[in-house]
Amino acid sequence: MYITSYENKLIKEIIKLREKKFRDLSNQFVIEGKKFVDEIPSSQKINKLIVSESFALAIKKNANVFILPDKLFSKISDTKSPQGIMAICEKKNFNLFDLPITNNSLIVAAENINDPGNLGTLIRSCAAFNADALLLSQNSVDLYNPKVLRACTGNIFKLNIATNLNFIDVLPKLKNKGFKIFASSGKASKNCFEINLKTKSVIVIGNEANGICENVLKLSDDLIKIPMANNVESLNISAAASILLYEAYLQRR
């Protein structure tokens, strides 16, 4: 299908999908770029594929394809020099309690992450270090925010991510299933490499400015810290999470 008008319904749909409200309503999100589209697994539903005229020749994906003049594509693109391909994907709702649990399941629970770049980086590190799932609390930045997607690209398809969770409700259930809850905190007395992360573990990461809330800290089995210079207060949360995941990955090799 060939579209030339900025007033077209599809164009309006793509622009509306920049807003969380509409992503939630339609249960869809948009990804952009050749590599990102190439990384969509067959299990992920693509509702529509949108390409620029100059990109149209190179299409392989089996989806509902819409072709746009390059100029119109640029108008709806999220980047300055678009490659010419984007996809509207169906959101997949992952239920934490569908997760197959093994003796060494590794879960990351991130409380109220605010910065989209941090969430994207965290998703990438969770995928890199074989976390089984990422849990996001209520009040986190939207998982399908374009900046989050740009920061994690195809890794979003490699990880089980549950959103909008109440940790006060969820963490005790994981404890009942045998998980140990480790909260990352500068006030911890134990270093991360002194903690056994080889068994069923949940690593809890707090908000950029406020850390982990009191009620969640109370549910933890242990506080863990990353050793560092005394005159530095803390690391960026996604850097801290990446180091803890690296540590768990090394222990599990």
Add this chain to the structure above:
Amino acid sequence: MYITSYENKLIKEIIKLREKKFRDLSNQFVIEGKKFVDEIPSSQKINKLIVSESFALAIKKNANVFILPDKLFSKISDTKSPQGIMAICEKKNFNLFDLPITNNSLIVAAENINDPGNLGTLIRSCAAFNADALLLSQNSVDLYNPKVLRACTGNIFKLNIATNLNFIDVLPKLKNKGFKIFASSGKASKNCFEINLKTKSVIVIGNEANGICENVLKLSDDLIKIPMANNVESLNISAAASILLYEAYLQRR
């Protein structure tokens, strides 16, 4: 001094300092927020301190103070809910060859970092893991970009940072001084924990999209990688750098 007009020279100066060009020209940069201002060390020259009326009562810093009505302060602030204090600071130009070199000096060299959040996170991790200096190549995002400053806050004052370097010129000089050059690369055969990072080391980090350029790779003594899942291509560069710094910090404890 009390300022009420948006047309005032100081107000115009602060707004111009949002641009790299003017920061370079005037050799100054702006930081904002109570904690950030509190972290300015005595060795750092504060040219002007600007506070809102409601903040004015709480000032301690010894500097040229300008008081603004809250409304005017909000207009020039970089944040949505400003705390009411900012400072215009003098840039300090750090010359790499003034750095005192020890048997285990640790330097991070970042090539063409593009994202301000990544640079801020990297500075924070360099400070946390006791790097002696951070080197930025030509074409890196500006060190004094407001987003960089927001991401690293007071850590910018704790670290020696040299900017605008030509790595092809600088790295051989460091090799002559006994440094080993380690380039972070997914193609490396050695894992980071298998490399001796206890002696004089330079860890090289590449650009977000393109990695480290060929000519810099050629100058390296060894390539190092972070072990990770096979189906993931790479980590965010500031997450990767943080893990390598953590590894070096552990080896040096």
